[in-house]
Structure formats: structure tokens, C-alpha cells
Amino acid sequence: MTDVIKLSVFRYDPEKDDKPFMQSYEVAVTKPGMKLLDALNYIKWHIDGTLTYRRSCGEGVCGSDGLNINGVNGLACITPIEGLKQPIHVRPLPSMHVIRDLVVDMNHFFDQYRQIQPWMQTTTPTPEHERLQSPEGRKMLDGQYECVLCGCCTTACPSWWWNGDRFLGPAALLQANRWIVDSRDELTGKRLDQIEDAFRLYRCHQIMNCMEACPKDLNPTAAIDSIKRKLLARKS
Amino acid sequence: MKLTKEPGSARSGIDDWYWQRLSAVMLALLLPLPFVLIISVYSGGVDQLGLLDLLDHFVSRLLHTLLILALIVHAYMGLKVIFEDYVQQIGWRVTLIAGMLVVMSGFGLWWLAIIWAWGG
Ligand code: SF4
Ligand code: SF4
Ligand code: FES
Numbered sequence: 001m002t003d004v005i006k007l008s009v010f011r012y013d014p015e016k017d018d019k020p021f022m023q024s025y026e027v028a029v030t031k032p033g034m035k036l037l038d039a040l041n042y043i044k045w046h047i048d049g050t051l052t053y054r055r056s057c058g059e060g061v062c063g064s065d066g067l068n069i070n071g072v073n074g075l076a077c078i079t080p081i082e083g084l085k086q087p088i089h090v091r092p093l094p095s096m097h098v099i100r101d102l103v104v105d106m107n108h109f110f111d112q113y114r115q116i117q118p119w120m121q122t123t124t125p126t127p128e129h130e131r132l133q134s135p136e137g138r139k140m141l142d143g144q145y146e147c148v149l150c151g152c153c154t155t156a157c158p159s160w161w162w163n164g165d166r167f168l169g170p171a172a173l174l175q176a177n178r179w180i181v182d183s184r185d186e187l188t189g190k191r192l193d194q195i196e197d198a199f200r201l202y203r204c205h206q207i208m209n210c211m212e213a214c215p216k217d218l219n220p221t222a223a224i225d226s227i228k229r230k231l232l233a234r235k236s
Numbered sequence: 237m238k239l240t241k242e243p244g245s246a247r248s249g250i251d252d253w254y255w256q257r258l259s260a261v262m263l264a265l266l267l268p269l270p271f272v273l274i275i276s277v278y279s280g281g282v283d284q285l286g287l288l289d290l291l292d293h294f295v296s297r298l299l300h301t302l303l304i305l306a307l308i309v310h311a312y313m314g315l316k317v318i319f320e321d322y323v324q325q326i327g328w329r330v331t332l333i334a335g336m337l338v339v340m341s342g343f344g345l346w347w348l349a350i351i352w353a354w355g356g
Binding site: 193200 | 242243245249253321322
């Protein structure tokens with residue numbers, strides 16, 4: 001590995017710039033196993049304080065630094081510099097409105113998350129203690145609950161690019177499935193009603209970009225298929 | 237992206253999905269048959285009269301009918317999805333899908349008339 005890292009970073013300040021441009025930076029290697037976020041932090045702290053991006057946990061948990069890295073969506077904090085072709089092209093998540101530099105408007109994305117009502121809903125009286133779940137029931141949530149809502153999948157989905165105003169997208173649908181399969185949730189039918197729609201759900205054409213993009217190795221396509229199978233079973 | 241006022245679920249969509257898949261399975265089963273016929277004609281296995289006899293048979297007409305129905309349903313569903321994907325204006329979308337439905341149904345009726353020799 002070389003001792004400098006070359007980056008080409010998307011810059012845009014709507015208050016000053018007519019249009020976006022790519023800016024080149026060279027960053028020193030400061031430690032072994034450096035991640036892309038370390039390089040961005042280096043730029044911000046030592047070279048150019050105006051560079052704007054989101055980050056928080058630095059370890060793939062908060063989901064705030066979803067970026068398009070050499071054309072592939074991923075979390076900067078868990079993407080190793082090693083193995084990335086240089087100069088590393090860093091862009092905001094595709095198809096999103098840029099607020100500034102690498103920061104995009106996630107309002108619509110989270111609004112779609114809200115639409116699937118991501119909280120437990122029940123009809124039976126609240127028990128004195130907690131609602132219990134068997135180990136088997138808990139297992140059903142594996143591969144669903146780990147989602148950090150980074151948006152890497154949804155913004156990589158061509159169907160969402162064309163019809164994102166109505167298609168809920170892979171992240172929201174994975175989360176919808178997370179509540180549909182939760183053994184403690186009692187409003188499965190209502191949840192299915194709310195997404196049975198040619199646009200909200202069936203816009204997924206199984207292109208599987210979402211699965212490739214997910215930095216947490218989750219499989220939204222499989223979750224969407226599982227919802228479709230549930231709908232089929234309900235109808236049959 | 238523009239925030240749109242959420243119209244909610246249409247509570248439909250599974251039927252489209254189901255018919256698209258059902259018609260795909262039917263096509264996969266039935267579409268090879270006409271090719272078998274063509275090959276047997278070209279290889280000399282079946283002559284013209286034999287071919288007519290085969291096509292005239294009640295079972296062939298039935299299969300032929302199923303094939304043409306599956307073909308139309310599948311083409312309609314596929315094109316509908318394409319229009320929904322790429323035609324953003326609802327007015328155009330509805331017009332194109334409706335127009336397609338009319339043309340395809342007309343084509344299907346014409347074909348069925350030939351298969352069952354309606355009107356002699
Ligand atoms: S599988 Fe479905 S949700 Fe995932 S990228 Fe493809 S169309 Fe989008
Ligand atoms: S499924 Fe994966 S890519 Fe999509 S939002 Fe969740 S963690 Fe991110
Ligand atoms: S900074 Fe939290 S996921 Fe990358």
C-alpha cells in the first residue's frame with residue numbers, strides 16, 4: 001500500500017456553487033487498516049474544514065455515512081481503503097437531493113420508513129411483564145433487525161429511482177417484513193394491507209441491487225419475496 | 237426528492253403479480269408446442285393435411301386458445317409494468333395502458349375467431 005491516498009470527492013454548496021464538481025485530495029496514511037471515513041476525517045481536520053459529510057459512530061452502527069464509493073454504495077466507516085481503486089471517487093448516495101457536499105436529504109427515505117409503522121402493534125391486553133418470545137421466534141428476526149437504515153440499498157434500487165415517490169424501497173420493505181415476522185406483533189394483517197399495492201410493494205422487480213449494496217450483508221430482496229409469499233398465502 | 241402526499245395502499249397488486257407468473261408458467265409449457273409443429277413440418281414428418289388435422293383437433297384448439305390467452309395476458313402485464321415504470325404522467329399512463337388493453341383484446345378475439353372458425 002502506498003503512503004498517500006488519492007481521493008476525488010464530490011463538492012457542492014448550493015449557496016455558492018453553480019454546479020457540483022469533483023475535488024482532488026491527497027491524504028497521508030495515518031494507521032494500518034485505515035477506513036474511508038478516516039481519510040475523510042483527515043481532510044476535514046487537516047486539509048479542508050469546509051468538506052461536509054455525516055458520520056457518528058464510526059463503526060457501522062448508526063448508518064449515517066452511506067456514500068457512493070467508486071460507484072458502489074457503502075458505509076465509509078467500514079470500507080477499508082485497501083482494495084479501493086485510487087483515486088477513490090466519493091459521491092453522495094445516488095438519486096438523492098444534495099444538501100451540501102456528501103450530505104443528502106433523507107426526509108423522504110425516513111418518511112417511507114414511518115409509513116410501515118416500525119413499532120410493535122398489539123390488540124391483546126398488555127401483560128404484567130414483557131411480551132415473551134421463544135428462541136425460534138427471535139430467530140425469525142435475524143437478517144432483519146440488523147438494518148441500520150443507511151439507505152445504501154434503497155438509493156441503489158432502479159425501481160426506487162423511477163418510482164420512489166410511491167415504491168417504498170428495499171430498506172422500508174425489509175423493515176416492514178421485520179414487523180410482519182415478529183411473533184409478538186399482532187397486526188400482521190393490517191401491515192400486509194398497507195403494503196399490498198402495485199407501487200408500494202410490487203414495483204420491486206428483483207434486480208437485487210439492494211442486496212449487493214447492503215454494507216450489513218442483509219438481503220432485502222429475500223425479505224420482499226417473503227412478504228409476497230405471505231400475500232399469496234393469504235389470498236390462496 | 238419531492239415529498240408527495242402519501243396516497244396509501246390500493247390493496248391490490250397481488251392479482252397482477254399472480255397472473256404474470258401463472259401466464260409465464262403456461263407459456264413455458266405451451267410455447268414449445270408450435271415450434272415442435274414447425275420443426276416436424278420442415279423435417280417432413282407432417283404433411284399439410286396432417287398439419288390441418290392436428291390443428292383442427294379439439295385438444296389442439298384448446299391448447300392453442302390457452303397459449304394465445306397466456307401470451308396476451310403475459311404481454312399485457314409486462315408492458316403495463318413498463319408503462320408504470322417509465323411513463324410518469326398519470327394521464328399518459330392510463331391512456332397508454334387502456335389503449336394497449338383494447339388493441340390486445342382485439343388481437344386476441346381475432347385470433348380466437350380463427351382458431352374456432354367463428355363465422356364459418
Ligand atoms: S431487488 Fe427490488 S428492492 Fe432490491 S434493488 Fe431490485 S427492485 Fe429494488
Ligand atoms: S438493508 Fe442494509 S443497505 Fe439497506 S438500509 Fe438497511 S443496512 Fe442499509
Ligand atoms: S459512522 Fe455510523 S455507520 Fe458509519
